[in-house]
Amino acid sequence: MKPDVEIYDTTLRDGSQGEGVNFSVMDKLRIAERLDAFGVHYIEGGWPGSNPKDIEFFERAKTRKFKRAKVAAFGSTRRKGIKPGDDEQVRLLLDAGVPVVTIFGKTWLLHVKEVLRTTPEENLAMIADTVRFLKEHKKFVVYDAEHAFDGFKDNPEYAMSTWLAAEAAGADNVTLCDTNGGSLPAEIARITAAARARLKCRIGIHTHDDIGLGAANALAALDVGATHVQGTINGYGERTGNCNLTTVIPTIAFKLGKSSVPETSLRQLKELSQFVDEIANFRHSPRQPWVGSAAFSHKGGTHVNAVQKVLNSYEHIDPARVGNARNVLISDLAGRSNIVMKAAELGIKLPPDAPELKAMLARLKKLEHEGYEFESAGGSLAVLIKKALRAEAPPFTVTAYHVSMRRQGDRSVCEATIKVQVDGKEEHTVAEGDGPVNALDSALRTALTRFYPQVKHIVLTDYKVRILDSRTGTAAKTRVLVQSTDGKEEWGTVGLSDNIIEASLQALIESVEYRLMK
Ligand SMILES: [Zn+2]
Numbered sequence: 001m002k003p004d005v006e007i008y009d010t011t012l013r014d015g016s017q018g019e020g021v022n023f024s025v026m027d028k029l030r031i032a033e034r035l036d037a038f039g040v041h042y043i044e045g046g047w048p049g050s051n052p053k054d055i056e057f058f059e060r061a062k063t064r065k066f067k068r069a070k071v072a073a074f075g076s077t078r079r080k081g082i083k084p085g086d087d088e089q090v091r092l093l094l095d096a097g098v099p100v101v102t103i104f105g106k107t108w109l110l111h112v113k114e115v116l117r118t119t120p121e122e123n124l125a126m127i128a129d130t131v132r133f134l135k136e137h138k139k140f141v142v143y144d145a146e147h148a149f150d151g152f153k154d155n156p157e158y159a160m161s162t163w164l165a166a167e168a169a170g171a172d173n174v175t176l177c178d179t180n181g182g183s184l185p186a187e188i189a190r191i192t193a194a195a196r197a198r199l200k201c202r203i204g205i206h207t208h209d210d211i212g213l214g215a216a217n218a219l220a221a222l223d224v225g226a227t228h229v230q231g232t233i234n235g236y237g238e239r240t241g242n243c244n245l246t247t248v249i250p251t252i253a254f255k256l257g258k259s260s261v262p263e264t265s266l267r268q269l270k271e272l273s274q275f276v277d278e279i280a281n282f283r284h285s286p287r288q289p290w291v292g293s294a295a296f297s298h299k300g301g302t303h304v305n306a307v308q309k310v311l312n313s314y315e316h317i318d319p320a321r322v323g324n325a326r327n328v329l330i331s332d333l334a335g336r337s338n339i340v341m342k343a344a345e346l347g348i349k350l351p352p353d354a355p356e357l358k359a360m361l362a363r364l365k366k367l368e369h370e371g372y373e374f375e376s377a378g379g380s381l382a383v384l385i386k387k388a389l390r391a392e393a394p395p396f397t398v399t400a401y402h403v404s405m406r407r408q409g410d411r412s413v414c415e416a417t418i419k420v421q422v423d424g425k426e427e428h429t430v431a432e433g434d435g436p437v438n439a440l441d442s443a444l445r446t447a448l449t450r451f452y453p454q455v456k457h458i459v460l461t462d463y464k465v466r467i468l469d470s471r472t473g474t475a476a477k478t479r480v481l482v483q484s485t486d487g488k489e490e491w492g493t494v495g496l497s498d499n500i501i502e503a504s505l506q507a508l509i510e511s512v513e514y515r516l517m518k
Pocket residue numbers: 014179206208242
């Protein structure tokens with residue numbers, strides 16, 4: 001089934017330009033996999049011509065299977081005065097080895113003359129040559145028309161001629177970009193309609209949120225014939241951000257009644273939004289439309305009362321349809337089915353009326369209230385569910401540990417000792433590391449290898465620390481997220497404490513428990 005509207009995610013490219021966003025290659029791969037599972041149609045992985053990190057991303061993306069999404073590499077039209085094949089930046093787009101290439105080119109004469117410092121004719125040739133070159137190499141080509149709206153307002157004939165040049169050269173899609181983010185919905189609609197009247201290919205829309213209208217502007221374009229939306233999860237992006245897909249996707253489904261991502265994915269929208277925030281190490285915004293924790297919370301007495309009587313009296317939609325929940329009466333049922341779903345993902349069959357569910361749900365809520373976060377810590381959640389279900393003893397216990405740090409010449413050395421117990425037998429080990437967590441990790445794994453040789457293969461791939469706001473005057477808590485792999489699978493675990501070492505150890509212990517409890 002062809003969707004009415006294609007979703008093109010650029011969280012990993014345009015989104016990573018946002019202030020405070022700094023994705024590692026591993027982060028990007030995890031987000032790409034999650035976006036693929038969610039069902040977006042395109043994932044723009046980066047600009048190989050702009051940095052080595054993006055080249056590495058495409059290198060590693062080649063070894064992964066994407067089920068639904070096509071991965072796109074982003075770049076620009078060739079430089080003036082040379083052939084596309086001689087332009088290093090264009091060649092890197094082919095080297096990326098992905099089926100889709102998106103290139104941006106100039107619409108606005110101001111940019112052609114003052115920024116590129118070339119002639120209007122050469123700009124048209126740069127667009128056409130680059131598109132043709134990529135088509136000759138069998139790429140699906142998306143042409144991003146930079147400053148499409150500002151350029152059209154300045155000189156409609158020239159703007160249109162740049163888009164027609166891209167189409168005539170074989171572009172599969174011409175996407176109009178409101179690069180400076182200052183356009184109004186009516187202008188976007190008028191200019192997109194003008195493009196629709198002349199172009200035969202698919203028209204896309206790429207907007208920025210500089211005046212808070214990123215999503216509104218995208219919808220205005222969809223209204224007059226655009227069928228492809230570019231944006232980012234949670235609206236990450238330069239300045240005030242890009243068009244927020246977390247807002248646009250449910251609006252397309254529930255307000256316009258059009259299809260885009262699979263309907264079943266919409267219920268995971270909130271989870272996706274939280275997941276990406278977790279990876280970026282941002283606090284999830286409670287006021288985000290559709291997916292924020294406050295989006296469906298009712299505080300005012302009359303609202304609460306009315307909502308209890310008639311659910312839709314103060315709600316524009318049932319929050320469960322985007323995976324969110326009403327805050328006053330968090331439905332026990334929704335919570336239960338969530339756990340059942342999670343358990344199924346972990347390969348544990350659980351009937352929806354299982355007696356353990358109630359206790360498990362209460363425990364989860366309590367932990368989340370304390371500050372635990374399980375969106376990207378599936379390993380911890382699995383350990384929690386398995387412990388509750390099987391009532392089995394943990395595979396090992398850490399009975400004591402000690403961490404110390406000293407200065408030795410110009411280098412600092414951390415040393416950790418740890419005591420573990422397995423089936424009544426005890427093991428005591430010491431290890432050094434370049435940091436306290438590294439030393440602890442090493443001591444823990446050395447101690448356990450005697451009992452469980454497979455522990456040797458577990459490698460720590462990522463470590464993230466977040467200081468949570470202090471509540472009610474107590475000390476701030478530290479949340480640690482650890483990512484591990486055994487070469488076959490990756491999993492995340494979480495620890496929480498007012499002490500960073502303690503929180504780290506918790507996450508490390510659960511990482512090993514997860515592997516051993518499989
Ligand atoms: Zn942009």
